[in-house]
Amino acid sequence: MISRRNIRVKVMQTLYSLEAQEPARSAAEETQKPVGKPVDPFKILQKHFDQSRQLLSYLIYFITEVSRYAETASRLRASKHLPTAEDLNVNIKLAGNELLWKMLEDTSLKKAMDTDKPQLQDNGELIRKLYHDLTATPEYQQYITVQGRDKKSERDILEFIFSEIMLASEAFVSNVEELFTNWDDDGEMVSQLVMSYLAKPGSLDFQEIVSKEKKEFAKQLLQTVIEKKEVVMDMIRPRLKNWDPERIATLDMILMEMGVVEFLYFETIPPKVTINEYIDLAKDYSTPQSGQFVNGILDNIHKDLVREDKMHKINFKAN
CATH class of the missing domain: 1.10.940.10 (NusB-like)
Known part of the structure; x- marks a missing residue:
């Protein structure tokens, strides 16, 4: 879960936002211009927490989409004008990964996807690239050649996609940095949450990735500094x-x-x-x-x- 260090960073950023807005408010008051509603510091703080959840949702969404692209690749290759035998026999074992489908059926994750809508980003080409990067690795070849399924190999291949394909890709990291200004602050912490989730899908409440205790600490720290x-x-x-x-x-x-x-x-x-x-x-x-x-x-x-x-x-x- 989110550490106290991350909590302090988010409180610090909230206070910095308030400091940055104060000169503009003071100038407006001096010139007797209308001043907007006072900024609610707790809404700013909540926005920082929401950004952490959005980043987490996006990373897990990408894992699921890269995995499911096996079916898309199979369909595209089979629809060629003159498909080869290889085109007609693309291995789609990954798309049926049992752990993947536990994730896709997770009610909390579904709700996060509905709220954060990572699918609305133009991700198609990047998903395709990461999938092809994956299929070129010996780890993937080992995975698809083994008959049957076991929990460890199902989890290992998804962890491999995340840590060795996605995070190792300059294109992917650049994309994340462009979309999420909190990547530098939250990247390591959220990556740990992703790995914990892959170890036990369904164990995470995406709507409450900050525990009540940590959220109360954040609110009290923010309120006390202000008051x-x-x-x-x-x-x-x-x-x-x-x-x-x-x-x-x-x-x-x-x-x-x-x-x-x-x-x-x-x-x-x-x-x-x-x-x-x-x-x-x-x-x-x-x-x-x-x-x-x-x-x-x-x-x-x-x-x-x-x-x-x-x-x-x-x-x-x-x-």
Whole structure:
């Protein structure tokens, strides 16, 4: 399922969207122009979760379509003007893969496909290419030459299609990157979900790929950063005396705010875990110097809280 790191990334991105929209709202208010409805931060957050599900649906859709293309290839070759014996005897074992059909009959997956509609993308040529890439491999040849079916080989060939055909294809990865701006953020996590699903089709609720606990953590983290912004900034500002505020990356400020919020209001998260998480996020998403900068500020705030005996985490709702 979605990790806490992914949750923090989505909260960070939501807060960044809100920061980006604030100057436009302020300018509109100053010029007395009509201002639209206030942006609902939780809707932005939900959109990020929806994008993760859409990416997951798309990857699984492609596995099923590449597998089912065996029947299409057989039909196309048989309909040639002068088909050869080979054209008339294309092996379609893959299209009848038992695991594939469990996936296609999965009610939760069907609902996700109806919602996300990956089939509306122009995927035909890419599916054909990946299928032909697959049929050229010794793994595929081994699969179709074995008589009968067993659960392991049925699963192995679908995992092979995903990990060694789809993800190994530059054309496929480029296509995914073009369609899903969240690929860099979610690719590894969603790929793990795909492999888990292939191990046990029907085990995943596509409408709830974020557990209730993780979703509640995301909402509380987002809400607390918004509601306690001034409290948090009162702790951060004194430590920025030697820094030009205009030159501090917006993401760095957001990450520091999130970190201090976790120090103060999230009882179950050890401070060292918080610091390490936000150092890593700063390194991955902000400037080359951001990891060291965020580390320095958060570490100093943590030390001051401990020294002043103020490191008593409380639930934000109780304050």
